[in-house]
Amino acid sequence: MATPAAPVVRRVEDKHRYEILVDGVLAGFTEYLDRDEQRVFYHTEIGDAFAGQGLASRLVRQALTDVRDAGKRVVPVCPYVAGFLEKHDGFADITDPVTPDVRHWLREALH
Numbered sequence: 023m024a025t026p027a028a029p030v031v032r033r034v035e036d037k038h039r040y041e042i043l044v045d046g047v048l049a050g051f052t053e054y055l056d057r058d059e060q061r062v063f064y065h066t067e068i069g070d071a072f073a074g075q076g077l078a079s080r081l082v083r084q085a086l087t088d089v090r091d092a093g094k095r096v097v098p099v100c101p102y103v104a105g106f107l108e109k110h111d112g113f114a115d116i117t118d119p120v121t122p123d124v125r126h127w128l129r130e131a132l133h
Contacts, residue, residue: 031084
């Protein structure tokens with residue numbers, strides 16, 4: 023029996039999201055929009071078939087690491103990303119608060 027490959031996280035720039043793949047199959051994603059030097063995360067989703075495997079945490083950790091490497095800051099509108107940041111303070115130095123201005127901008131940008 024073949025050993026399953028480690029999940030792979032990739033940024034898909036034209037879709038404004040990071041995806042996590044398991045054995046080449048899309049297992050989930052976290053969506054963002056860039057606002058100047060901020061990457062505003064607004065939605066994270068893991069497929070039902072992949073739930074309970076820690077994939078969302080791996081996905082978000084790698085996405086936030088990519089944000090840091092790009093010299094950007096994180097704005098966690100997405101409840102999952104916000105919860106992740108509350109539990110993992112290693113990204114506090116690049117996290118900006120979710121303000122009414124950010125929420126308004128996001129609503130406008132998504133419509």
